[in-house]
Amino acid sequence: MAVLDLKRKLAILSDAAKYDASCASSGGQKRDSRGGRGVGSTDGGMGICHAYAPDGRCISLLKILLTNFCIYDCAYCVNRVSSNVARARFTVQEVVDLTLGFYKRNYIEGLFLSSGIIRSGDYTMEQLVAVAKSLRLDHDFRGYIHLKLIPEASPELVNEAGLYADRVSINIELPKDDSLAALAPEKDLRVIKKAMGSVRLAAEAAKEPARTAPPPRFAPAGQSTQMIVGADGASDGEILKRSETLYGAYSLRRVYYSAFSPIPDSTARLPLARPPLVREHRLYQADWLMRFYGFERAEIVGEGEDLALDMDPKLAWALKHRGDFPVDLNTADRERLLRVPGLGVRSVDRLLEVRRLKRVRLEDVKRLSRGIAKLKPFIVTDDWRPGALADQADLADRLKAPPRQMSLF
Incomplete structure (x- = not known):
C-alpha cells in the first residue's frame, strides 16, 4: 500500500x-x-x-x-x-x-x-x-x-x-x-x-x-449524541421521543440531527434521496422548544407524526391553541411569554426587565423582536390589541415564511 x-x-x-x-x-x-x-x-x-x-x-x-x-x-x-x-x-x-x-x-x-x-x-x-x-x-x-x-x-x-x-x-x-x-x-x-x-x-x-x-x-461540557434523519422510516415524533428519553436518562447536553446523505454503493434498504434540509432544521427548532421553552414533546408533535415543513413548530402549536392567545405582555408570567411565537428566551428576559420600569407598548416590542408581524396577532400591549386580525381565516398562510437555517424563532 x-x-x-x-x-x-x-x-x-x-x-x-x-x-x-x-x-x-x-x-x-x-x-x-x-x-x-x-x-x-x-x-x-x-x-x-x-x-x-x-x-x-x-x-x-x-x-x-x-x-x-x-x-x-x-x-x-x-x-x-x-x-x-x-x-x-x-x-x-x-x-x-x-x-x-x-x-x-x-x-x-x-x-x-x-x-x-x-x-x-x-x-x-x-x-x-x-x-x-x-x-x-x-x-x-x-x-x-x-x-x-x-x-x-x-x-x-x-x-x-x-x-x-x-x-x-x-x-x-x-x-x-x-x-x-x-x-x-x-x-x-x-x-x-x-x-x-x-x-x-x-x-x-x-x-x-x-x-x-x-x-x-x-x-465539563457534558456528552452529546447524533441521530441520522431520513435513513429509515422514523417519524419526527419518534425521533423527538428518542431525544426526550436520552435527555432524561443520560443528562445529555445536546442531541444533533443529521439529514441522511446518500452514499455510493449503498444497500437498497436506504433511500435514494436525502430528506429536505428544512426537516432537519424543524427538528432542531422542536428540540430547542423542549430544552429551553418548557414544551413537552407530545405538545409539539405526536409520536407517529411529522413536523410541518412550512412553519416553525412554535407557530404551529400557537395556531392549534388559539384559545391561549392573545397574551398580555404586561401581565403574563415568563412561562406564558415563552410560548408566544416570535419571542425568544433573550427577548422574554429583556421584556421582563422593561416591565420593571414601565408599561410595555408596541414600540418596545419592535425593539426587542425582529418578527413583529408574527407577534402582533398573539399579543396585547398598552396600545395594541389584535382584534379581528387574530381571527382571520388566512392567518396561518400569512404567517408562513421560507425557513432561515440560522434562525430558530
Whole structure:
C-alpha cells in the first residue's frame, strides 16, 4: 500500500469526518492561557469546522477522524468496511502535531476527534485517549477537545477520555431499535446506552463535594449524541421521543440531527434521496422548544407524526391553541411569554426587565423582536390589541415564511 503524505491524509480524514454533526463547543470551560505557559484557549482551511457557543462566539475546531478504516459494516456509513473509498490513518503524534500547528497559526481553537473502529473498541479508544492525553500533559494544551467515544471500549478508557476532553459523545445513530439492528448489525443498543450511563455517572461523581482533595474534572461540557434523519422510516415524533428519553436518562447536553446523505454503493434498504434540509432544521427548532421553552414533546408533535415543513413548530402549536392567545405582555408570567411565537428566551428576559420600569407598548416590542408581524396577532400591549386580525381565516398562510437555517424563532 502506498504511503500517504500528511496533506493527503488530512484531505481524506477531514472529508470523512464531515458526516458527524455532533460537533460544538457549547458549555466548554474557558481554559484561558494568559498569565501561564499553556497553549490554546476556547475564547474567542481544511478540516476546520465552526461551532457556536451559547453566547454567540464562533469557535473553530479541527474536525478529523483518526482513521476511516473500520471493521464494521453499517449500511448508512460511507466509511463502512465494504465501502469503496480512499483510506488513511493518522498516528497519534501526527494528530497532536496537526492540532498544535493549526492552533499556533491561529486557524483553530480546539479539536474534534472521531475514528472508525480498528482492531477493537479498546484499541481504537486507547489511540483517541492518547491524543488528548498528550495534548493536555505533554503540551499543556488548554483549547477545547471533543472526543468521540467507542461504546464497546472498557469503562476505564471511557472514564479516562472524560478526564482530558471537554466534551465526549456517543452516537445513537438511528431513532428506532429495529432500524439500528437492520442497518448496523454489529452495533448493540444496550452497549451504547451502557456507555452513555457510564459517562453520566462519572460526570455526576465529579460534581460531588470531596472530603479531601477535589475530584478530577470530567467532561465539563457534558456528552452529546447524533441521530441520522431520513435513513429509515422514523417519524419526527419518534425521533423527538428518542431525544426526550436520552435527555432524561443520560443528562445529555445536546442531541444533533443529521439529514441522511446518500452514499455510493449503498444497500437498497436506504433511500435514494436525502430528506429536505428544512426537516432537519424543524427538528432542531422542536428540540430547542423542549430544552429551553418548557414544551413537552407530545405538545409539539405526536409520536407517529411529522413536523410541518412550512412553519416553525412554535407557530404551529400557537395556531392549534388559539384559545391561549392573545397574551398580555404586561401581565403574563415568563412561562406564558415563552410560548408566544416570535419571542425568544433573550427577548422574554429583556421584556421582563422593561416591565420593571414601565408599561410595555408596541414600540418596545419592535425593539426587542425582529418578527413583529408574527407577534402582533398573539399579543396585547398598552396600545395594541389584535382584534379581528387574530381571527382571520388566512392567518396561518400569512404567517408562513421560507425557513432561515440560522434562525430558530
